Amino acid sequence: MSALRHGRFRVALRRLYRSEVPEARRFRYALLGLDLLSIGWIILASFLPLTGTVLAIDVGLGLVLLAEFVARLSASARPWRSLVQPLELADLLGILSLLLAPLLHGALGFLRVLRTLRLLHSVRLIASLRSDLPFFRRNEEATLAAAQLTVFIFVMTGLVFETQHRGNPEINNYADALYFTVTALTTTGFGDITLQGQVGRLLTVVIMLAGVTLFLRLAQTLFRPNKVRFDCPGCGLQRHEPDSVHCKACGTLLNIPDEGS
Template identity: 50%
Template sequence: MTTDTAPDTSAPKPEGWRLRARLRALYHGSSQTAVRFRLGVLIIDLIIVGFFIAAPLLKEGGLVFYVIDYVIAAILALDLAARALCYSDIKDWLKKPIVWMDLFILATLLFPAWLFNLGFLRVLRLWTLVNSDFFWRTIGRRYDDTRIEDQVKALTALVTFIFVATGFVYTSFVGTYEGISGYIDALYFTVTSLTTTGYGDILLPGNWGRIVSIVIMLTGVTLFVRLGQTLLRPHKVRFPCDRCGLQVHDPDAVHCKACGNLLCIPDEGHH
């Protein structure tokens, strides 16, 4: 007597599949291990951003600076590769503007001798970090889609602009204009320009210098206004109306102010 046996469907998964599943669990999971992993990644990211901000001052360190530079490049490359593997379709991942910005930052790290004049753009890593879902799913889960998120993003945009503008002024004018003799001079000029204080002790030369000053002033004022609006405007909650799609409402709203639809906004104090 013979018996038919069902085909074995429990074949081991390919190693690549296991790796992708593990990375997805770490980068997108909600377990304590995943949260701790993402916190570690964010701490490393913030340390890297600190290096980017201080890079103009540290460049005089010679070989040590370049060693640190390439170590950071390796860390960033591994992080980008891991994030890419988390996606089932890498083409969709590559469509994200933040990804292209991170790839450009990686290029400045891999070729510091040729792209150092664009190195000030590395500080944009701070902006991409705070505007990523990765950040808010880890540190700011309870603040995601809230007023605090808007405030943090507005403050980050302002701080990022200050250091990007400082790096641009330093790279463009140090050594060619005696008024900018170091990084602190460039930072001082940027802050006095974007706050429209205008002490006048440092003035960038020529028409190009005037254009740079105008851009810093206009952009800085815009970012200051945006930050002030997020700090002072009345508190709103994100709760999309299922009829007209209006995203924000007053916390105690009963009806949508756009279409009059009945709302049922959950009380923030109850879960």
């Protein structure tokens, strides 16, 4: 009986994480809110002294995220295979850094920035956004490019802060780290804040090189002619003009959904 109950529980979880019914979409939007809340707390905590209250919030948030992590694995058809995926391991390390904060006194705090990687890989949420929001559907590539750049800035800012704030007097909180990240990413380099040590120099190089690449990709999507994604049933071409009736590659009749006039 317990095995049957466990099986039904996994089916219910799988429905929430993978189906397209309205309650499942609302559930995934709530998960996005939880991810944003956890990132917001990580940023806010950098401005606060390491008190018992801060550590208690770390642990409480870590328990909530751990429960969601276990539920996500349970919803997978192959939980153990999912567990060893790089993104899942990164998420688990970020959660453990919150749970173990009282024991380590924030020594592994830099690991918590790995949680931001979750924002890039919610495929089901992207599908929900595509169907729920006309603006996202019309500007999907530009929106995703902007999201990737934003997540990169968050990750790099977290790494700069966690690797520098203990020994670099110029990096005291996330605002300082964000300021340096943006100036390095745009190659402006005012020079009033610099990173110390070989790790700091290498991190600066990564920010500049990867940042320029992401900026170019965002610019490319912004200035590229606006097209919609729709798989042609004949040849598989995915990008078409919004008012296309036939596929320009093979001539197959298309039926691209729109909002009407």
